[in-house]
Amino acid sequence: MPFEFEKANIEGVLLIKPKVFFDERGFFLETYKKSQFLEAGISEDFFQDNFSFSKKGVVRGLHLQRKPKPQSKLVRCIKGEILDVVVDVRLNSNTFGKWLSFELNDSNQHILYVPEGFLHGFVVLSDAAIVHYKASNEYCPDCEDGVIFNDKTLNIDWKVQKPIVSQKDMLLKNFLEFEAYK
Ligand SMILES: Cc1cn([C@H]2C[C@H](O)[C@@H](COP(=O)(O)OP(=O)(O)O[C@H]3O[C@H](C)C(=O)[C@H](O)[C@H]3O)O2)c(=O)[nH]c1=O
Numbered sequence: 045m046p047f048e049f050e051k052a053n054i055e056g057v058l059l060i061k062p063k064v065f066f067d068e069r070g071f072f073l074e075t076y077k078k079s080q081f082l083e084a085g086i087s088e089d090f091f092q093d094n095f096s097f098s099k100k101g102v103v104r105g106l107h108l109q110r111k112p113k114p115q116s117k118l119v120r121c122i123k124g125e126i127l128d129v130v131v132d133v134r135l136n137s138n139t140f141g142k143w144l145s146f147e148l149n150d151s152n153q154h155i156l157y158v159p160e161g162f163l164h165g166f167v168v169l170s171d172a173a174i175v176h177y178k179a180s181n182e183y184c185p186d187c188e189d190g191v192i193f194n195d196k197t198l199n200i201d202w203k204v205q206k207p208i209v210s211q212k213d214m215l216l217k218n219f220l221e222f223e224a225y226k
Pocket residue numbers: 094096104105107108164165166182183184210212
């Protein structure tokens with residue numbers, strides 16, 4: 045089976061480990077397969093692919109889209125290394141406010157499944173990083189919400205000294221002001 049699905053310590057979050065086929069030319073791997081992902085419980089369709097390039101120390105996030113266009117995501121770092129962060133903000137979740145971080149890089153080729161109802165962000169640990177991810181709904185600016193990356197309540201360890209953050213992300217609200225996802 046080309047994929048291994050590993051349950052993370054928050055219900056719903058999956059770390060997906062593709063099988064990499066090496067040969068004298070280089071390597072090949074599948075990065076998505078409907079039938080296997082369905083078996084693992086990822087039944088939704090993905091309607092948009094995203095691609096971002098970021099320099100060392102860049103933090104993107106913490107973002108989510110609310111209904112009517114919520115997004116689950118399949119996140120992959122195709123060049124370099126990122127620390128990918130997810131925060132459970134689902135109403136009545138017993139892990140509400142809990143966050144996890146995962147090192148995704150072009151060596152482990154790991155893919156992170158981020159369900160709806162999670163804030164998502166990442167920081168670039170390598171000189172630069174290219175991130176590709178699938179989203180289960182199309183971009184909806186009016187549905188966007190988020191929390192500032194360095195929120196004191198969440199106290200996420202981003203592992204970089206001088207994060208590079210967009211002006212937009214610097215204006216995101218604190219976690220205590222954030223309305224749970226329902
Ligand atoms: C997200 C998005 C953005 N844009 C446009 C809007 C802006 O003019 C420009 C940059 O957008 P933004 O600064 O929101 O990009 P990121 O900070 O990388 O946002 C992403 O950051 C974290 C990691 C996420 O998980 C989300 O997918 C997404 O919010 O691209 C689009 O045209 N389509 C889109 O789907």
